[in-house]
Amino acid sequence: MSYLDELRKFLSPERVSTNEVILDQHSKDESYHKPFLPDAVVFPVSAEEVSHVMKISEKFKVPIIPFGLGTSLEGHVIPYSGGITVDFSLMDKILEVSPNDFLVRVQPGVTRSKLNQELKKHGLFFSVDPGADATLGGMAATNASGTTSVRYGVMRDQVRDLEVVLANGTIIHTGNLAAKSSSGYNLNGLFVGSEGTLGCFTELTLRVFGIPEMTVAARASFETIEQAVESVVGILSAGIQVARIELVDQHSIAMVNIYSGTDYLVAPTLFLEFHGNEAGLMQDMEFAKEILADNKCSEFEFEKDSESRNQLWEARHNLAYAVMRAHPGKKLMVTDVCLPISELANGIESAKSEMEKSELPGGIVGHVGDGNYHVLLMVDVEDEDEMKKAESFNRHIVEFALSKGGSCTGEHGVGIGKMKYQSMEHGKSLQVMQLLKKTLDPLNLLNPGKMFYLDE
Incomplete structure (x- = not known):
């Protein structure tokens, strides 16, 4: 019996696909890296099913590649060694919201927009905003961050616990529900950012935040990029509670205006957003204006109403599409x-x-x-x-x-895009990473050929 026969026997034939269209959909991400077809795509609905898939993988020595929505930008999900792509789109349930603990428990296929729609009912929101409507499992796998990390932190800061299926099919938990712990190695930190090379995430417990009383966005233009960056340093040094602070150069602003129909001044520009209560926010914004003026800000506009604020951040998030349309x-x-x-x-x-x-x-x-x-x-x-x-x-x-x-x-x-720089960045500590990989995945079946070269 082949591994495909075993997969179909266990998962049911309709959730094991070798259809050319399905294979093609899972052969690429949003990067420039060349596509490569997997041999099969499976659609599990539980950790137990993922565990069984892993055991079949180990038995037949077939690679496993976890797949969320394919929004990654460095070829993470491209199966260059062939094998089984595990698509988590059917594992998309929000399992539990705990408002008093500011925690939520979800399956890996839940997208950040779906989570925030549910959290809004409880006066909460999930902070990590990478732009793309990625799955939370994928965001944890790459340690995503985005526009709000300056205030709320990156994905690794939000993960309280992960349910992970290891290469041999063992199901483990990497953390707990407590706000802090000094017990044992920090497995959350190890698995977040591991890009599917150490295990498959089947459940995540994440930290969430209360929706701020007031949100104000602003746009500030400068003659030079240096002036804009100096303003950022000044704002952060002053302890101003800025939630987002993004730089867009003049060439990008020009493309934003064409794509989004805006008429922003074509100059190096900061997009800012402030969160807080009304009284404190007014003081922070006045202080920020003084710092911006000291750094020769040539144009400053507040966007207080939600429509203008949404337009500002929509323009920022659509920048990649604006650049692509221009070329x-x-x-x-x-x-x-x-x-x-x-x-x-x-x-x-x-x-x-x-x-x-x-x-x-x-x-x-x-x-x-x-x-x-x-x-x-x-x-x-x-x-x-x-x-x-x-x-x-x-x-x-x-x-x-x-x-x-x-x-x-x-x-x-x-x-695959940044593998060539890992030795340069990490030096001898790369050997520790390689040893961890070989220990947890001795047959090198989990997303092989990614992160680093095992023999480097």
């Missing part, structure tokens, strides 16, 4: 480095200069409140010279970030 026929390569905030302006200026040398089209955006920025490059993946330029540019900004004590990826994860 039809090309694929989007999104870089993702993180620096100490003191080095952010230098890093962005270096990236801007290098991008001009490469003559590649694109724009620069960033979650500047935590030192994370992206360059959105449009490339022709069939043009060898253009791809070399793009790879050279990416290496330049990564090496700059690492030379300043930063990271090759702030939030998108490693996948």
Whole structure:
């Protein structure tokens, strides 16, 4: 009996697919990396079913690739070794909301928008906002963050407990419901960001927050990127409760105006959002205005009503689509480095200069409140010279970030796109990661060929 026969016998034939359309859907993510078909796609509905799939995988030595919605940007879900893609779309239940504990328990296929719709009934919200309506399992797998991390933290900060199915089919829990613990190794921290290489997540317990009494957004324009970044440092140093603070360069603003129908001043721009109570918020905003003025802010606009505020953040989140529409026929390569905030302006200026040398089209955006920025490059993946330029540019900004004590990826994860930089960033500690991988997945069946090279 083949592994496909065993899968169909256990899961039922309709939840084990070798249909060409289904295989194609699971052969790629939203990145520029080349697709590759899995051998089969399975659709489990419980941890017990995932456990059984893992045991079949181990028995037949067939790779396993977890799959949420395929919104990743570094080839995480592309099954270059073939094997079984485990699609968690049927495991999409919100299992429990505990308002008094500010916790929620969900299955991995729940999307952040679906969760927030349910939480709103309880006066709560889930803070991590990567832009894409990703699944929570996928967001935990890549340690996603996004626009709100400057105030609320990244995905790793929100995970209280994970139910994980290991390579041999064992089901474990990595944490508990307590707000803190000094007991044992921090397994939450180990598994969050492991990109499906150590286990499959089948349940998540997450921290949530009360919806703020008042929310105000603002837009501030500057003559230079350096002035914008200095304003960010000033605002954070002053202890102002800013929930989001995003940088968009002038080229990106121009594309936003075309795509979203806005008429924002074409200049380096900060998008900001403040959360709090009315009295405290008014004081924070006045203080922020003074700091922005000190850094030669040329235009400042508050967006108090929800419609204008939503338009502002919709424009920011749609920026990648704006860049893609401006360059039809090309694929989007999104870089993702993180620096100490003191080095952010230098890093962005270096990236801007290098991008001009490469003559590649694109724009620069960033979650500047935590030192994370992206360059959105449009490339022709069939043009060898253009791809070399793009790879050279990416290496330049990564090496700059690492030379300043930063990271090759702030939030998108490693996948296959950032594997080449892991030794450079981690040094001998990479050997510890490799040892953990070999211990938990001795046959290298869980998302093989991702994160790092085992023999490096």
